[in-house]
Amino acid sequence: MSSGSKKRIKISPPLLISGSFFVLIVIGTILLKLPLATTAPISWTDALFVATSATTVTGLSVFDPGTVLTGFGEGVLLVLIQFGGIGLMTFAVAILMMFKKKIGIQNRLYLQEAFSQNTFGGIIRLVKYILLFVFSVEAIGIVLLTAYWIPDYGVKESLHLSIFHVISAFNNAGFSLFPDNLMSHQTDPLVLFLLSALFIIGGIGFTVVVDLFQKKTFRQWSLHTKLMVIGTLVLNLFATIIVFFLEHDNPETIGGMSLFEQLFASYFTGVTPRTAGFNVVDYSVMEDPTLLFTMILMFIGGGSASTASGIKLTTFIVVVLATVSFLRSEREPEIFGRSIRLEITLRSLAITTISVLTVWLFIFLLTISETIPFLPLAFEVVSAFGTVGLSMGVTGQLSDLGEVMLCILMFIGRVGPLTLFFLLLKKKKQHFRYPYDQVFTG
Amino acid sequence: MSSGSKKRIKISPPLLISGSFFVLIVIGTILLKLPLATTAPISWTDALFVATSATTVTGLSVFDPGTVLTGFGEGVLLVLIQFGGIGLMTFAVAILMMFKKKIGIQNRLYLQEAFSQNTFGGIIRLVKYILLFVFSVEAIGIVLLTAYWIPDYGVKESLHLSIFHVISAFNNAGFSLFPDNLMSHQTDPLVLFLLSALFIIGGIGFTVVVDLFQKKTFRQWSLHTKLMVIGTLVLNLFATIIVFFLEHDNPETIGGMSLFEQLFASYFTGVTPRTAGFNVVDYSVMEDPTLLFTMILMFIGGGSASTASGIKLTTFIVVVLATVSFLRSEREPEIFGRSIRLEITLRSLAITTISVLTVWLFIFLLTISETIPFLPLAFEVVSAFGTVGLSMGVTGQLSDLGEVMLCILMFIGRVGPLTLFFLLLKKKKQHFRYPYDQVFTG
Ligand SMILES: [K+]
Ligand SMILES: [K+]
Structure with a gap:
């Protein structure tokens, strides 16, 4: 017989990642459907929707979590969020480490895929850093927020609210847990600052955090870290200015605030779309250009290997750099004295193309299945794809079919469209190249 | 002194193409503003808008051409359409040939850019073919349509209507010239078939036509011709089915027709968005999914070096093939036993990226300047970019600023965003490559 008979069935990293998220969603759905999870019965579809929304860290909900969920239900939600956010794979390795099992090459490869790391070495150490880092930051956040909220809510409720909102x-x-999300805190800069600091740190990417810890000067940073840090600062500043410019005279959002409150609410509204999804203004009365701008931010998202989703900020930057370098007849994009490899450019363009087509397809399908007006529906779809959770208030009006379709989209958005497509398309081993022929374009 | 002092100022092909279109639009605006061009005075903005719309073969209009334009005005419109459609450069060479001037290498290069041809040889012959072909097809169309319309309109008016609609x-x-475009002919299959045959032939691209004339079997066709012919057939069939599926139960569009009429109206509505822009149904009462699907078709457009615009069908096909080949870990896209060069892939991705960002930017700007609802406005912007001319009926509601912005967009859409960006960005001569560094994406 040929050597093929010796092959073992291996589970590929994309399958492991997708599979683990799928299992987590199924368990979450069952737990949320239990009578002890909610104060009033919910449908299986609604349980699936909220379990998916939590696991994919989206935040869209067909009911108000603060009133419908019991303490147990809240606990389930938090566990799904924590697992979904910092990644099942981290926990898988953490558990392995606790049991002092030796981590084989297969698991390392698996982690490598999960964190997009290039080298084997240091991955185990990276995971230790991640867990230490996540729980340190969350602990600091909980202490600060609890202390701040004690005068308003008392010790027990303050701790309860802080744990939930920090995670x-x-x-x-x-x-x-507030019925209007953070709208009642729209002029409370300390809460907004603390929460935005948490989601920006969580969303910038673990590899960036490790780099920042290990290397002290800008020159030492990797290109990825430079792009993420500078890109985040520039985009957040730009978004703040745009939101302020477009909404400062809208009395239904920030028009009635003082200038300082307007600037701070603009800042929060500019940074929250890149996956956090908290809202301090009512998106159903926002100006159309602000909504359109927010949709772009939701599509771009945060950093790779982070608690954020979207196509990722670096993907967007590489696509823009590649287009500019093409127009300047350069071979490869260059920035900060470094060149970007062709494979990275092609990968970024593939991610963007698949993402645009996916979002378009789901808007198309939902305009067929739903009777919701176009803009709120398109906004909802982009929000689900970017696992953002902002909404113009139509989540509760979705049909069961619409809810299931958004569940699929949140899953695709969190696992990453490339991961899923790698599963679906069989790789082809190429032995020769066909002759070239010209195609005229554009 | 260095050899640099010997350099002469040369006009680059992108500048020549943009410049000639610009001059044509200015002349057209002045002529349409003349009192003898219209039955009632029009504003400079409206004259600019319609001159731009005609030169860029868009078809959007802020007034009804059939009632507002005089015979002279109609003539101006037709000349602008004919020049804009088959290209100023074709005419420029035709005029040169009539004067028996020798065509220098500069002019040949100029034409090369205009028709995206790769080789110098045969370009002059190609232009002869184009003119022969255009006027033959238009003459046949005019004879057929005049003959068909004589019973309804009499000889003179039938000829008048036929010349206008065929061109x-x-x-x-x-x-x-009909106030409702072709809606009153929505159940007249002969008119619809003839006009759609004309715009499909005009929009498939001159290089394809030449290939079809010169090579008799499918195997002999160039890859470009194969992609255009198969792509056009598949996309037109697919679009017909989608439109029929989405609109057959919409009483305000095709719901009240017989099955045959429904199928034919679906065919026409499926093929007209890829730049033609005639309408047989009222787009303001169309279903949202059909409108969204139509917007994608308008964005894709027709063939390169044709009377059609959009990013071009081949650009779209190459982007899809490149994405699939990336997912299958192939080096280069392959189809019909041919490989597609990396530069063509990168060019297609650059065109698509710039086009998506341009369309998005103009929708954003128009949501600021206009008070028109989101979907009709987005539809209008995509229609202007693709120089299609379909509208949900809001063209007349545009502000002066909105009209000017759409003029700029029609210009970009017709000249091609790459052409304009090549003008703006200075090419960089690269002497060394920076070291590579990793960027994590997606
Ligand atoms: K979120
Ligand atoms: K058109």
């Missing part, structure tokens, strides 16, 4: 923020989930 | 159709302009 929701760090993991970019955007779930809130 | 408008072949050049994918979509202007009509």
